[in-house]
Amino acid sequence: MAVSFGQVLALVLVAALWGGTQPLLKRASSRLQPVHERTWVRQLLQEMKTLFLNIEYLVPFFLNQCGSLLYYLTLASTVLSLLCGCEDYVWCAHKAPGVPDGGCVWHHCGPSAAC
Numbered sequence: 124m125a126v127s128f129g130q131v132l133a134l135v136l137v138a139a140l141w142g143g144t145q146p147l148l149k150r151a152s153s154r155l156q157p158v159h160e161r162t163w164v165r166q167l168l169q170e171m172k173t174l175f176l177n178i179e180y181l182v183p184f185f186l187n188q189c190g191s192l193l194y195y196l197t198l199a200s201t202v203l204s205l206l207c208g209c210e211d212y213v214w215c216a217h218k219a220p221g222v223p224d225g226g227c228v229w230h231h232c233g234p235s236a237a238c
Contacts, residue, residue, distance in 0.1 A: 134194075134197060137194045139190075140189060141190045152180060155180070
């Protein structure tokens, strides 16, 4: 299966979204004031309110999640070696005879191994 320009472009966009928003999320979350409530439910609700009403945190979070959604959608149609970046570290699964319930056996396969 050949890799299309659109797949490569989508993965580059994912990398830009994840890499570009990570420092912004870290900076925005470091500026947040700690929240202390008596019960865990109130604590959770107050933390969510604090995060989602903070536009400095919310915009990078939304863009980061867009990158995750794009990665998920691209994952279905992209060659595994392109996603991993290096064929030497690809782990392959294959149906093994004699394994109950048709289970998969995982093994390391480099460029010279046949999966």
